[in-house]
Amino acid sequence: MLTARYDVLGLRPGDRVLDLGCGAGRHAFEAARRGGIVTAVDLDLAELKHVRDVGDAEPSARASAVNGDALRLPFPDASFDRIIASEVMEHIGDDQAAAVELARVLRPGGTIAVTVPAWLPEKVCWALTDEYHAPFVEGGHVRIYTRDGLRAVLRGAGMRPSTSHRAHALHSPYWWLKCAVGVRNDDHRLVRAYRRLLEWDIVSAPALTRRTEQVLNPVLGKSLVVYATREDLAC
DSSP, rough: OOOSOHHTTOTTTTTTEETTTOTTHHHHHHHTTTEEEEEEEOOOHHHHHHHHHHHHHHHOOOEEEEEOBBBBSSSSSSSSEEEEEEOOOGGGGOOOHHHHHHHHEEEEEEEEEEEEEOOOHHHHHHHOOSBBBTTTTTTOBBOOOOHHHHHHEEEEHEEEEEEEEEETHHHHHHHHHHHOOOOTOOTTTHHHHHHHHHHHHHHHHOOHHHHHHHHHHHHHHHEEEEEEEEEOOTT
């Protein structure tokens, strides 16, 4: 289940790619499959172990895995041609500092895709329960972004925002349901049923649900994706 669009990002074979907040590696492995030289970064050591294990089992999908903090990335300036930061910024207290750090490791002219929970689906989740967000949950979401708000953060870090889109409309009702019955209540029968539907959709990608999601994404898309280019300040 990919959120960023690699054609919009401009990924080409041989590009150095940073996947920040890589999780299980969904974006990292797809970038590697497309010929990118990928570095997957996460604070969660368990997630990084999974990325390493998959890389060892599938050499064609290899991506190096690095434990790192978005506010102190362990890379020299201009290390990457493309960056994907997926569902990370909403967890970081100082998101502007994180954006500056991402701009630092992106080469001038390089592109970045930043994904965050979209405003409307996120507002509903916050309204339904405190189990979903900070300060009530350690590691929970600390803010809700509008598109203009995220673009302003990227612009403040010396990047030039361009296009944007929404993704995963079918996932918004799933999270509303989880928030309504209890975020950790994965055994609720409705939650289980909806999860099975999403898993089937991800694996099978039937035309009906793909088309339905395309139509609903502009309004109900769970994720907002904004693309930006690092300005060459020397120009």
